[in-house]
Amino acid sequence: xxxxxxxxxxxxxxxxxxxxxxxxxxxxxxxxxxxxxxxxxxxxxxxxxxxxxxxxxxxxxxxxxxxxxxxxxxxxxxxxxxxxxxxxxxxxxxxxxxxxxxxxxxxxxxxxxxxxxxxxxxxxxxxxxxxxxxxxxxxxxxxxxxxxxxxxxxxxx
Numbered sequence: 001x002x003x004x005x006x007x008x009x010x011x012x013x014x015x016x017x018x019x020x021x022x023x024x025x026x027x028x029x030x031x032x033x034x035x036x037x038x039x040x041x042x043x044x045x046x047x048x049x050x051x052x053x054x055x056x057x058x059x060x061x062x063x064x065x066x067x068x069x070x071x072x073x074x075x076x077x078x079x080x081x082x083x084x085x086x087x088x089x090x091x092x093x094x095x096x097x098x099x100x101x102x103x104x105x106x107x108x109x110x111x112x113x114x115x116x117x118x119x120x121x122x123x124x125x126x127x128x129x130x131x132x133x134x135x136x137x138x139x140x141x142x143x144x145x146x147x148x149x150x151x152x153x154x155x156x157x
Contacts, residue, residue: 004033008053009094012148015064020098022061024147026053026112028090035088045086050120051077054110057094058124060144062106064153065098068141072106072126080122090114104128 014023028045035043055074062072086092093113100107106128111121131137141154 006052006056007143008049008056009060009147012060013093015061015149017065017153020061020065022057022064022094022096024057024060024094026057026092026094028086028088028092030089032088043088045088047080047082047120050082050086050112051080051122051124053092053094053112054096054120054122055124055126057112058096058098058106058108058110059126060147060149061096061098061108062101062126062128063140063144064149065101066128068137068144068154069130070128071131071137071140072128074124075105075127076125078123078125080120082120084114084117084119086112086114086119092119099123101128 008026009024010027011025012022013025034046038044038046059072091114096108096110098106098108104127106126108124110124111118113119145151
C-alpha cells in the first residue's frame with residue numbers, strides 16, 4: 001500500500017465475475033507520513049482510508065466486469081461502519097460483492113478484514129463513465145497487470 005498515492009490494493013487474490021465478487025490483499029505500511037499526524041504516539045489508519053480501500057477493491061471488480069471499457073468514480077458511501085482500529089503493518093483483506101451495475105452506476109457491498117475479523121464495511125455507489133482519456137486508461141491497465149488482473153479482461157467481448 002502506498003498511502004501517499006492512494007494505492008490501497010496490492011494484489012487481487014480472487015476474482016469471480018460470475019458471482020460478482022472480488023478479494024484483495026492490502027498491506028498497511030509500517031511507516032507513512034499519514035501516521036505522523038494520525039496520531040502521534042498512537043498511529044492508526046484513518047477511517048477515510050479504510051473506506052478508500054473498500055472503494056478501490058469494489059472499483060477493481062467493476063473495472064473487470066466492464067472489461068476496462070468504462071471506469072467507476074466514487075459517488076456515495078452508505079452504511080459505513082468502522083469496527084476496529086487498523087494499525088501499521090497489518091495485512092488487510094478487501095472484499096466486494098457487486099449488488100447492481102447498469103444505468104450509469106454501480107453499487108457494491110464492501111468490507112475489509114484482518115486475521116478473519118471484519119474491521120470495516122460499507123455500501124458504496126459509483127458513477128460509471130467512459131475513461132476521460134487514454135492516458136488514464138493506460139495507467140489503470142498497467143496497474144491492473146501489476147496487481148494481478150488477467151489480461152483477458154482488458155477488452156470488451
